[in-house]
Amino acid sequence: MSATHVPDLGLPRHKGSVTVRRGGLDDDLDRIHEGDPLWWGKEFLAERVRSMPPDTPHLMFIGELAGEPVADASIIGRPIRARGFAAANVYVLPRARGHGVGRVLVQMLAEATQALDLPGFSTSAHEDDQHSVDVARHWGFEVAGHHRESVLDLDALDQTVVHASIRRAEESGVRIEAVREDADDAAWQQVYQTLCASWLDAPDSVGSGETMPYSVFRGFLPDSSYVLLAWRDGVPVGITALSDRAKDQALNTFFTGVSASARGLGVATALKASHAWAMRARGQHRIFTQNMDQNAPILAANDRLGFRVVTGFYDLARSMPWT
Numbered sequence: 001m002s003a004t005h006v007p008d009l010g011l012p013r014h015k016g017s018v019t020v021r022r023g024g025l026d027d028d029l030d031r032i033h034e035g036d037p038l039w040w041g042k043e044f045l046a047e048r049v050r051s052m053p054p055d056t057p058h059l060m061f062i063g064e065l066a067g068e069p070v071a072d073a074s075i076i077g078r079p080i081r082a083r084g085f086a087a088a089n090v091y092v093l094p095r096a097r098g099h100g101v102g103r104v105l106v107q108m109l110a111e112a113t114q115a116l117d118l119p120g121f122s123t124s125a126h127e128d129d130q131h132s133v134d135v136a137r138h139w140g141f142e143v144a145g146h147h148r149e150s151v152l153d154l155d156a157l158d159q160t161v162v163h164a165s166i167r168r169a170e171e172s173g174v175r176i177e178a179v180r181e182d183a184d185d186a187a188w189q190q191v192y193q194t195l196c197a198s199w200l201d202a203p204d205s206v207g208s209g210e211t212m213p214y215s216v217f218r219g220f221l222p223d224s225s226y227v228l229l230a231w232r233d234g235v236p237v238g239i240t241a242l243s244d245r246a247k248d249q250a251l252n253t254f255f256t257g258v259s260a261s262a263r264g265l266g267v268a269t270a271l272k273a274s275h276a277w278a279m280r281a282r283g284q285h286r287i288f289t290q291n292m293d294q295n296a297p298i299l300a301a302n303d304r305l306g307f308r309v310v311t312g313f314y315d316l317a318r319s320m321p322w323t
Helices: 042-051 101-115 130-138 159-171 185-199 214-219 267-281 296-305
Strands: 013-015 018-022 058-065 068-076 086-092 120-126 142-153 174-178 227-232 235-245 250-258 286-292 308-319
Touching: 013 101, 018 101, 042 214, 058 101, 068 101, 086 101, 101 120, 101 308, 120 130, 130 142, 130 308, 142 296, 159 174, 159 267, 159 296, 174 267, 185 214, 185 227, 185 235, 185 250, 227 267, 235 267, 250 267, 267 286, 267 296, 286 296
Parallel strands: 086 120, 250 286
Antiparallel strands: 013 018, 018 058, 058 068, 068 086, 120 308, 142 286, 142 308, 174 227, 227 235, 235 250
């Protein structure tokens, strides 16, 4: 991860035993994130970076304590989070906390956000990491939301529930279809536009200035089996998409959305049920998903299908200016 169209922020920075320098994919990020429950691995990050449009502003910082890398932070300088905030991450190894490393890293995120003329940045903290939540609040962050992470055991999937969920949507004139294996770019663009139609309406995207870029969307999907569409009267009205979750040898739902005209018909449940059933037939065993507490319709769909809440995390948002 390297700088692209990001102003010079005067690195490295030194403050006592703390040094913050430019970081990248050559750093041992997996070691820095040892024990971090929100970390999906360096290879996952590398795949996301490779899929970003080349003009996307992005920057990584490494925090060192007495010369040892013990923390990192990164920012994507586009208004892709709620309220038009930049997407950021920061993590300090627990044994290195209390020495000011996190403070300097957050300062760098704030300076990058202001240089890019964005209203703020948003990051996350695991719900069990109360220390980080408390420190963030002290630094002026607000807790902007909470996500529940749930898992569905595909080996225990209830066939009766699956078929009943699909049948309910079909009775309203909705059909669930996979994307063709030989889909051309025009077909994939239609899939992408279906995602965009409901992306900004999701609870964790309200006020976002941009949707997911097409190249990033395609980068999540190894093949056409990872996405399903719901159709009504010849028009796509819903989508669900999965990605690989290599760290757990599982799948992860990265988006499910239904157009306003088709809500209340059980479309989201039918999409998720169809996808779960299809992926079980392909030899998959688990699907994870993350949903905000206030997203009642999708939480109800999860409950009906048998998803079990296992953990959660907070969204932490910091408005500019930084003082």
